[in-house]
Amino acid sequence: MASTLEQLVDQVRENRIWRSIFRSGTGQSNLRKALVVQQNVFLHLFSIKARKRTLEFRATWYLGALTFGTFAILVITGVLLMLYYHPSVPQAYADMKDLQYVVSSGVFLRNLHRWSAHAMVFLVFTHMFKVFYRGAYRTPREFNWVVGVILLLVTLLLSYTGYLLPWDQLAYWAVTVGSNIASAVPLMGAKIRFLMLGGTAVNANALLRFYVLHCVILPLFAILFIAVHFWRIRKDGGIYAGDHSSEVSS
Amino acid sequence: MPEDAKSKPVPDCPEEMSRRQFFVKIGAGSIAAAALGTAAFSYEYLSPNVLYEPSPIVDAGKPDHYPPDSVTLDPQTAIYVVRTAEGFFALSAICTHLGCLTAYKSDLGMIACPCHGSKFNRDGVKIEGPAPRPLPWLRMWMSDEGNLMVDRSQAVAIKQLVRI
Numbered sequence: 001m002a003s004t005l006e007q008l009v010d011q012v013r014e015n016r017i018w019r020s021i022f023r024s025g026t027g028q029s030n031l032r033k034a035l036v037v038q039q040n041v042f043l044h045l046f047s048i049k050a051r052k053r054t055l056e057f058r059a060t061w062y063l064g065a066l067t068f069g070t071f072a073i074l075v076i077t078g079v080l081l082m083l084y085y086h087p088s089v090p091q092a093y094a095d096m097k098d099l100q101y102v103v104s105s106g107v108f109l110r111n112l113h114r115w116s117a118h119a120m121v122f123l124v125f126t127h128m129f130k131v132f133y134r135g136a137y138r139t140p141r142e143f144n145w146v147v148g149v150i151l152l153l154v155t156l157l158l159s160y161t162g163y164l165l166p167w168d169q170l171a172y173w174a175v176t177v178g179s180n181i182a183s184a185v186p187l188m189g190a191k192i193r194f195l196m197l198g199g200t201a202v203n204a205n206a207l208l209r210f211y212v213l214h215c216v217i218l219p220l221f222a223i224l225f226i227a228v229h230f231w232r233i234r235k236d237g238g239i240y241a242g243d244h245s246s247e248v249s250s
Numbered sequence: 251m252p253e254d255a256k257s258k259p260v261p262d263c264p265e266e267m268s269r270r271q272f273f274v275k276i277g278a279g280s281i282a283a284a285a286l287g288t289a290a291f292s293y294e295y296l297s298p299n300v301l302y303e304p305s306p307i308v309d310a311g312k313p314d315h316y317p318p319d320s321v322t323l324d325p326q327t328a329i330y331v332v333r334t335a336e337g338f339f340a341l342s343a344i345c346t347h348l349g350c351l352t353a354y355k356s357d358l359g360m361i362a363c364p365c366h367g368s369k370f371n372r373d374g375v376k377i378e379g380p381a382p383r384p385l386p387w388l389r390m391w392m393s394d395e396g397n398l399m400v401d402r403s404q405a406v407a408i409k410q411l412v413r414i
C-alpha cells in the first residue's frame with residue numbers, strides 16, 4: 001500500500017510538467033533535499049539544513065512563526081473586509097456596522113481581524129522578550145534585531161492606523177490624541193500632524209490617509225522586512241538554540 | 251570591459267580629474283538633485299492646498315439664547331460661550347493637553363476633560379491635570395445682524411468681554 005503510494009508520488013514527480021516547475025528531481029538523497037529548498041523561491045530564504053535542537057519548542061516557543069501566522073490571517077481577513085468597507089465619512093461607520101450585522105460571516109471576519117491584530121502585537125513583544133532573554137540578539141545576529149525593531153514599529157503603526165478605520169468615538173478620539181502627541185515633536189510637530197491627517201483635524205482626509213497606510217503602504221513594508229528578517233536567520237547561521245557548552249557546565 | 255581611464259596616460263596636474271571621475275561626479279550630482287527634487291515634490295503633494303474643513307468663523311446666534319451667568323458648550327464647533335454679569339466671551343473647548351473635547355460640569359462649576367482628567371475654571375485657567383496651558387480665549391465680536399461671532403482660529407491674549 002505504502003509502496004504503491006510512493007510509486008505514485010514518484011510518478012507525479014517524474015512527470016514532464018512537474019519537472020518543468022520543480023527541478024529538484026526524485027530520490028531521497030541529501031542533495032535532492034537540499035535542492036528542494038534551495039530552488040524554491042519562497043523556501044530559499046531559509047536554510048537548507050537546520051539543527052534538530054533549533055526546531056524544538058523550547059528553543060523559540062515558535063513565537064516568530066506564530067507572529068507570521070497572525071500576520072497571514074490579518075492579510076487574508078483584511079482583504080476580505082476591504083470588499084465591504086468604504087473609507088469615507090460617515091459611510092465607514094455604517095460599513096463597519098453592516099459587517100457586524102448584515103454581511104454573512106462579516107462579524108466573524110471582523111472579529112478574527114481584530115483579535116489577530118491584538119495577538120500579533122502581543123506575540124511580537126513576547127518574541128522580542130524571548131530573543132532578549134535567550135541572548136539571541138548577540139553577534140552575528142545584531143542586525144536581525146534591528147530589522148525586528150523596524151518590524152515592531154511597522155506592527156504598532158499598522159495597529160494604530162487600523163484603529164481609526166471603524167470611525168467610531170473611540171477611533172476618533174484615539175487618533176485625535178495620537179496626532180496631538182505627534183505634534184509635540186519640536187519645530188516640525190505641527191507640520192507632521194498636518195501631513196499625517198491631511199488637514200488640521202481628524203476628518204475625511206485623515207481617514208483616507210490612514211486607510212491607504214493601513215491597507216497598502218505598511219503591509220508592503222511589513223512583507224519586505226519579514227522577508228529580510230527570515231533570510232537573515234540563514235545568513236546569521238540559523239536559529240539560535242542556546243549555547244550547548246554553558247548548558248552542560250551550569 | 252576595457253578600462254579607458256587606465257589605458258590613457260594619467261594627467262600630470264593633480265587637480266585634473268579623469269574622464270571617469272568626471273562622469274561619476276556628474277552622475278552622482280544628477281541623482282542627488284533628482285532625489286532632492288523628488289523629496290520637495292513629495293512634500294508638496296502630501297500637503298493639501300485646499301481643505302474642505304468647516305470655517306473657523308462660527309455664528310453663535312443671538313445673545314438672548316444664553317441665560318445670564320451661564321457656560322454653554324457647542325460640541326459641533328467645540329467652543330464655550332460664557333455669559334457673565336458683565337458680558338460675553340468665547341472659550342475653546344479643546345483641551346490643551348491632547349485635543350479632547352472638554353465638558354462643563356455645572357454642579358462643580360468647572361470645565362473637565364474626560365481623557366486625562368484636566369480641570370479648568372470657567373475663565374479657562376487650569377485647576378489641575380496634565381494640561382500645559384489654559385484654555386484659550388477666542389476672538390468674539392457682534393455682527394451687524396446682532397449675532398455673536400467667534401473666530402476659532404484666533405486666540406486672544408487680552409481678555410475682553412463683549413458687552414451688549
